[in-house]
Amino acid sequence: MDRAVTNQTIGTTWAGTHTFGARQLHVPHSLEQARQVIADATRIRALGSRHSFNDLADSPGDLISLREVPLPLEVDAASGTALVHGSLTYGAVAEQLDAAGFAMPALASLPHISIAGAVATATHGSGDRTPNLAAAVTGVELIDADGELRWFERGETDFPGVVVALGALGVVTRLRLAVEPTFQVRQDVLNGVRWETVTERFDEITSAAHSVSIFTRWAEDAIDQVWLKSREDSAPTELFGGRIATEDQHPILGIDAINATHQGGLLGPWYDRLPHFRMGFTPSNGTEIQSEYLLDRRHAVDAIQALREIREQLVGLLQVCEIRTMAADDLWLSAAYERDTVAFHFTWFREPEAVHAVLPALERALAPFDARPHWGKWFAMDRSGLEQVFPRIGDFRDLAGRLDPAGTFRNDYLDRLVL
Numbered sequence: 001m002d003r004a005v006t007n008q009t010i011g012t013t014w015a016g017t018h019t020f021g022a023r024q025l026h027v028p029h030s031l032e033q034a035r036q037v038i039a040d041a042t043r044i045r046a047l048g049s050r051h052s053f054n055d056l057a058d059s060p061g062d063l064i065s066l067r068e069v070p071l072p073l074e075v076d077a078a079s080g081t082a083l084v085h086g087s088l089t090y091g092a093v094a095e096q097l098d099a100a101g102f103a104m105p106a107l108a109s110l111p112h113i114s115i116a117g118a119v120a121t122a123t124h125g126s127g128d129r130t131p132n133l134a135a136a137v138t139g140v141e142l143i144d145a146d147g148e149l150r151w152f153e154r155g156e157t158d159f160p161g162v163v164v165a166l167g168a169l170g171v172v173t174r175l176r177l178a179v180e181p182t183f184q185v186r187q188d189v190l191n192g193v194r195w196e197t198v199t200e201r202f203d204e205i206t207s208a209a210h211s212v213s214i215f216t217r218w219a220e221d222a223i224d225q226v227w228l229k230s231r232e233d234s235a236p237t238e239l240f241g242g243r244i245a246t247e248d249q250h251p252i253l254g255i256d257a258i259n260a261t262h263q264g265g266l267l268g269p270w271y272d273r274l275p276h277f278r279m280g281f282t283p284s285n286g287t288e289i290q291s292e293y294l295l296d297r298r299h300a301v302d303a304i305q306a307l308r309e310i311r312e313q314l315v316g317l318l319q320v321c322e323i324r325t326m327a328a329d330d331l332w333l334s335a336a337y338e339r340d341t342v343a344f345h346f347t348w349f350r351e352p353e354a355v356h357a358v359l360p361a362l363e364r365a366l367a368p369f370d371a372r373p374h375w376g377k378w379f380a381m382d383r384s385g386l387e388q389v390f391p392r393i394g395d396f397r398d399l400a401g402r403l404d405p406a407g408t409f410r411n412d413y414l415d416r417l418v419l
């Protein structure tokens with residue numbers, strides 16, 4: 001059965017920031033149906049859990065979600081890999097993986113996102129030595145425009161172009177991920193760390209735990225919170241002049257901490273500590289727009305100074321800003337391609353016109369650092385700007401031309417900005 005949802009009921013992105021214009025959404029219940037739907041379509045794109053904020057996932061024709069196609073988890077303990085269903089959420093797969101004794105090395109701030117959707121946009125968590133989520137992928141299975149299943153393996157020439165692919169190469173069925181033995185994590189939150197300490201001791205702060213997030217609303221003197229996620233064999237030893245929070249906090253001040261993963265040094269499973277937000281609860285705010293810019297971490301302190309200089313333009317619109325780091329990878333369209341990275345994330349109030357107006361100023365402030373925008377969030381940069389900061393975009397264009405010559409998986413976003 002292919003349950004087709006018509007245009008009237010597809011609705012919007014999770015945050016309501018884009019209304020889908022696609023004709024219909026197919027929700028097939030078997031791989032054979034999925035392949036047939038795709039082979040029959042002239043324009044079709046994969047839809048994940050719709051947590052992107054722009055029109056990236058939309059289609060001028062149809063959409064398809066494989067979430068109802070049964071593709072069981074297969075763990076190969078000998079090679080330390082797991083073959084996962086791309087259209088399930090990290091949250092849905094994590095507990096099964098944990099029960100089998102394994103963990104994923106990184107998770108984003110929320111477990112609600114689909115694995116293939118997150119990988120497609122180079123979604124990341126945080127950690128000086130932790131690359132983004134897509135870097136764990138060692139094999140990709142997708143349905144191409146002819147409805148044929150294709151497998152791509154790490155080590156093949158095209159592989160670094162196939163993983164972070166913005167849905168442009170086909171509909172991913174399964175991904176093989178490198179996994180590691182399951183581990184526990186404790187989470188501690190610091191309040192009151194001063195800006196001077198952040199800029200003078202940036203590398204010490206970001207290396208103080210397995211995963212570190214700095215939350216700020218760009219107040220003059222101090223940041224709001226530092227979240228330290230430490231693996232079971234370690235605990236924070238340095239408070240950087242701040243104080244340990246005694247109660248759980250939400251990154252956006254004023255929102256109930258019930259939605260956040262437990263803090264206060266309480267050990268818990270990796271999948272319930274690496275994300276900031278708990279599965280089954282509302283992540284972030286919900287009424288929001290997000291933007292994010294990623295640059296070489298060598299420029300972190302200069303970029304902080306540049307943003308502090310334009311803070312007056314940011315503060316009224318900002319619910320919170322998050323600063324994270326991640327290790328370099330080799331994936332062509334990854335915002336961490338070939339550079340250890342610092343990411344500046346902005347959760348704005350949902351005021352579209354004001355956000356559109358501030359983005360050019362923000363991008364000007366970060367331009368000296370060749371900042372790359374997050375593909376799934378709002379940005380102002382045009383095609384030529386993207387070409388300057390994503391050096392392999394031309395190779396990706398050639399790859400898409402070879403794998404999808406008829407443009408079955410193209411949409412307005414890709415035509416406008418990438419292909």
Ligand SMILES: Cc1cc2nc3c(=O)[nH]c(=O)nc-3n(C[C@H](O)[C@H](O)[C@H](O)COP(=O)(O)OP(=O)(O)OC[C@H]3O[C@@H](n4cnc5c(N)ncnc54)[C@H](O)[C@@H]3O)c2cc1C
Binds near residue numbers: 122123170171
């Ligand atoms: C509250 C919130 C917090 C967030 N936190 C983070 C964070 O911590 N770090 C970060 O980097 N980002 C973060 N994001 C952004 C989010 O991770 C990305 O936008 C991600 O791509 C969303 O995944 P999705 O499954 O919702 O994909 P969608 O938004 O549905 O689709 C995104 C892209 O993936 C493609 N796609 C989806 N499924 C498939 C498939 N099966 N095959 C091929 N292509 C596919 C789509 O075609 C589209 O191009 C956050 C977003 C929200 C709403």
